[in-house]
Amino acid sequence: MSVTTSPAVSQIPVTVLTGYLGAGKTTLLNRILSESHGKKYAVVINEFGELGVDNDLVIDADEEVFEMNNGCICCTVRGDLIRIVNQLVKRKGQLDGIIIETTGLADPSPVAQTFFVDEQVKTRSRLDAIVTVVDAKHLLARLADSHEAEEQVAFADVIVLNKTDLVTPEELAVVEARIRSINHAARIMPTQRAEVPIADLLDRGSFDLGRILEMEPDFLTGEDDHAHDDAVTSVSLTSDAPLDMQRFHQWIGDVLAEKGQDLLRTKGILQFKDDNERFAFQAVHMIADGDYIGPWKAGDPRQSRIVFIGRELNRPELRRGFEACATA
Known part of the structure; x- marks a missing residue:
């Protein structure tokens, strides 16, 4: 029907x-x-x-x-x-x-x-x-x-x-x-x-x-007994300071190589030093991709944001690694 x-x-x-x-x-x-x-x-x-x-x-x-x-x-x-x-x-x-x-x-x-x-x-x-x-x-x-x-x-x-x-x-x-x-x-x-x-x-x-x-x-x-897998969590990180591109790619490459099986999805909008365009980073497990997606919108803060969704995520470790990518 x-x-x-x-x-x-x-x-x-x-x-x-x-x-x-x-x-x-x-x-x-x-x-x-x-x-x-x-x-x-x-x-x-x-x-x-x-x-x-x-x-x-x-x-x-x-x-x-x-x-x-x-x-x-x-x-x-x-x-x-x-x-x-x-x-x-x-x-x-x-x-x-x-x-x-x-x-x-x-x-x-x-x-x-x-x-x-x-x-x-x-x-x-x-x-x-x-x-x-x-x-x-x-x-x-x-x-x-x-x-x-x-x-x-x-x-x-x-x-x-x-x-x-x-x-x-x-x-x-x-x-x-x-x-x-x-x-x-x-x-x-x-x-x-x-x-x-x-x-x-x-x-x-x-x-x-x-x-x-x-x-x-x-x-x-309208009744629903839906429940999520509690083992799947998300970690969201931000940086107001621009990121060093080389440091970021080295760090995220290491993260994906070590934790990729547990990382269901990684995605971010990044501000690299001396770049006027937003960089979009995406990954599924160890398969990663990234590209520039246009200039920052007028009035929007130039803040880097990245989200990890997966199992057994170590928030402090991910935060320290991400913060180390920021320029002084």
């Missing part, structure tokens, strides 16, 4: 963009925002740590971006989600859709419930699709150690199978078979760097309530 829109009510389509830490959600979101589709979207971003970094990783666009930090959208800040969506759905005719990017640790089930249990949200919006981005290289490991990763695959209407260039064809076939063992109905879109046709993702009426009720008969009651 697919959700349909009543012709008597103008409902804003909502896409929930989910996927485990480092799968490529923000890359896909940037592709959506940079496409020449002529539509207006509002974007809601949820981050697990107390410091926001993803908002800086989203390209400058005309879209409004709402940021929810220091809590997971599926539990501790779910009330914030309801409040923001209620504000947005009142803007009839001003928005073509709402895109919600969840933290990589979110269970999509309680997020989806929001669009059926809150009366105003239910009346003025419709859940169009749950789009899950998965990392072809690391998905099997995440399914083995993370309940959230499995839920993200199970609830997906569309699965963007990302980073296929990091695995062999034989490995990719194993990953696809594992996905199908969890979710036989979702459309799987293999890709690299989240390069998928945006028209195949948005406003397609892909959400299938009947399939969800088969998995979770109590879905529409």
Whole structure:
């Protein structure tokens, strides 16, 4: 049974963009925002740590971006989600859709419930699709150690199978078979760097309530027993002093080499000495990437921020290492 829109009510389509830490959600979101589709979207971003970094990783666009930090959208800040969506759905005719990017640790089930249990949200919006981005290289490991990763695959209407260039064809076939063992109905879109046709993702009426009720008969009651893996924590660090680029790369290389297996996600916006542009650093386990993403925005403090999400994180040790990268 697919959700349909009543012709008597103008409902804003909502896409929930989910996927485990480092799968490529923000890359896909940037592709959506940079496409020449002529539509207006509002974007809601949820981050697990107390410091926001993803908002800086989203390209400058005309879209409004709402940021929810220091809590997971599926539990501790779910009330914030309801409040923001209620504000947005009142803007009839001003928005073509709402895109919600969840933290990589979110269970999509309680997020989806929001669009059926809150009366105003239910009346003025419709859940169009749950789009899950998965990392072809690391998905099997995440399914083995993370309940959230499995839920993200199970609830997906569309699965963007990302980073296929990091695995062999034989490995990719194993990953696809594992996905199908969890979710036989979702459309799987293999890709690299989240390069998928945006028209195949948005406003397609892909959400299938009947399939969800088969998995979770109590879905529409709004009850949820979701709990996170307490072993996964975040460490957020800042520096007002510019960083020495060579020192930073040496330090972060050592951290990833030594602790990379426990580091699910590392991301930062950095100010290097004598540079006028922001440097975005990202890593998944030991695989790291970084590039300049444009000048600092007028009025924004030139402060370096980095967030580590993983297991057995040593906050004092990470703080000392990061502080040692700052210039005098």
